[in-house]
Amino acid sequence: MDKIQEHNIDEEIMDLRRGPWTVEEDFILINYIAHHGEGRWNSLARCSGLKRTGKSCRLRWLNYLRPDVRRGNITLEEQLLILQLHSHWGNRWSKIAEHLSGRTDNEIKNYWRTRVQKHAKRLKCDVNSKQFKDTLRYIWIPRLVERIQAAKIPNNSHNEAQQPVLGTGINELVPIQLTHNNNNNNASTGVTLANSSVAASSENSIGTQVSPLSNLSDCCYDCIVNQISSNQDYYQVNQCDQLSYEDFQAMDQQNIQLWMDSTEDVFDNLCNIEDIWSLEQ
DNA sequence: AATATCGACAACCGCAATAAT
DNA sequence: TATTATTGCGGTTGTCGATAT
Numbered sequence: 550m551d552k553i554q555e556h557n558i559d560e561e562i563m564d565l566r567r568g569p570w571t572v573e574e575d576f577i578l579i580n581y582i583a584h585h586g587e588g589r590w591n592s593l594a595r596c597s598g599l600k601r602t603g604k605s606c607r608l609r610w611l612n613y614l615r616p617d618v619r620r621g622n623i624t625l626e627e628q629l630l631i632l633q634l635h636s637h638w639g640n641r642w643s644k645i646a647e648h649l650s651g652r653t654d655n656e657i658k659n660y661w662r663t664r665v666q667k668h669a670k671r672l673k674c675d676v677n678s679k680q681f682k683d684t685l686r687y688i689w690i691p692r693l694v695e696r697i698q699a700a701k702i703p704n705n706s707h708n709e710a711q712q713p714v715l716g717t718g719i720n721e722l723v724p725i726q727l728t729h730n731n732n733n734n735n736a737s738t739g740v741t742l743a744n745s746s747v748a749a750s751s752e753n754s755i756g757t758q759v760s761p762l763s764n765l766s767d768c769c770y771d772c773i774v775n776q777i778s779s780n781q782d783y784y785q786v787n788q789c790d791q792l793s794y795e796d797f798q799a800m801d802q803q804n805i806q807l808w809m810d811s812t813e814d815v816f817d818n819l820c821n822i823e824d825i826w827s828l829e830q
Numbered sequence: 831a832a833t834a835t836c837g838a839c840a841a842c843c844g845c846a847a848t849a850a851t
Numbered sequence: 852t853a854t855t856a857t858t859g860c861g862g863t864t865g866t867c868g869a870t871a872t
Contacts, residue, residue, distance in 0.1 A: 569840070569866070591857065607858075608841065643860060655840075658861075663838055 566600045570609050574599055578606055579614055612653045619651025623660050625700065629693045631657055632665075632685055 566574075581597040587610060590603030599606060612618065623631070627649055634645045640661075642654035649657065665685075669676035672684065 567842075589857085602842095603857075604843090604859095605841075611859095612840075640861065654860075659839055662862095667837085 564600055565602060567605075570613075574601070575609070575614060578610060582610060582614075608655075612655050617651055618653060620656075623652075623656075625693055625697050627652065628660075629690065629697065631660065632690050632693070635661065636682065636686060 570578075577597055577599055578593075581593060581599075585593070587593075590607040592603075593599075594601055594603040594606050597606075601609075630649055631645060634648060638644050640658075642658045642661075646652050646654040646657050666676045669678075669681045672681060674680045
């Protein structure tokens, strides 16, 4: 008899329930934990009267019922953190979740799969590919930073605070404007991160007021898709002047401080990414 | 109005690490 | 020390509501 059969028979004998939790079950679980504390999930499952596995009880509590669990839309700041932490740690969801107060690993994992991976598909590249990672790093993340900054500016006619939470991040993509003095891969490689006054402009070419989202979506997104899918180096200014991966690395070294300086306020209430990483060393 | 498809999220599963015996 | 039970993690699947056809 294989393991799966054995497992199913065990569940039948114990008459275990599966699938979505009912309000009554939630109530029982909350009450039990209120009186006995959390942990010892198997004995909790046995003693509480719930016809669930200990695993199932634990998951329900941690991902849904726990009082400090934060639910709802992922904020821009959280998106930024997730992208940055994922670039460092990969799919270590629980580790990433440690740094997003109230968010569960499951929620972050779902966010990544439904939002981020979806856009990798649209860009026709693998989510783990260098192409996509670079897109995140040099387009999506800086764009998020811009939007966070914009949302913090009071009385701004383009104030995005009215819409601080997005269902998706890629719609805010705009091409980063790079300047590039390619003198044989020396340190002269330069970059100008997209200027929010230009890139986040809410006017289109004919001066019509449009939402920051709509003016970015189709034209710019298609531009990115076309360029990346046709395997051109997107990060070029002069037509024959392409940036290599090494250029990217050098660029990052040179401009990371600039970028951090320009986004200093953004991180007021966030953990310092570098600190987090160094603590993990 | 009925059906199909999609997206978001909840829940399950297998496995590995750790704790308890 | 070996065995068993428990816990936690990451990948995957299932469910359900919204939207498109």
